[in-house]
């Protein structure tokens with residue numbers, strides 16, 4: 171996993187839960203407490219996954235709560251600063267989500283060893299989108315949190331439901347049924 175995800179998580183924990191919590195997470199996850207994650211570095215998959223689990227333990231929150239906090243922070247605070255280009259010319263959650271497959275390909279194209287998640291899209295009706303998340307990492311809960319974060323960013327009401335380990339239903343509630 172690319173260090174950018176860990177760097178965002180570390181910034182979120184430091185800012186919202188304090189540096190002591192972050193130090194405890196780093197120690198428990200087997201990282202030096204002085205380590206700073208670089209965006210393009212490769213964090214071994216087992217260590218990255220371990221850090222997500224440890225974060226829940228140290229902060230005493232569920233995976234769902236951690237995923238929602240991460241998703242909200244990534245989409246609303248972290249990504250706009252470093253990936254501002256993908257926010258330009260998009261003014262609604264639907265268009266933003268429909269771009270996500272392309273954004274993951276483009277944002278990692280020049281980064282060696284990147285293995286970004288991919289997305290497929292199918293419409294159930296005019297306001298109901300099924301997003302299929304394709305990644306061997308199985309981080310569907312994080313995905314759900316990120317999609318909720320997109321709703322918040324655009325000030326729209328989205329109903330986001332995990333249907334399986336790959337499929338997520340997104341209802342754009344502001345569009346009349």
Ligand code: HEM
Nearest residue numbers: 171172249253256277284285286287305307309313316317
């Ligand atoms: C401007 C917005 C976004 C950018 C630039 C972006 C970019 C990235 C990058 C660079 C990675 C690391 C990939 C790697 O390690 O190879 C990543 C991971 C991930 N992204 Fe995004 N992302 C954005 C928004 C989203 C949204 C809205 C979703 C949900 C629909 C999402 C879902 C994920 C997931 C679940 C991962 C974890 C890796 C995995 O599951 O394989 N991202 N993203």
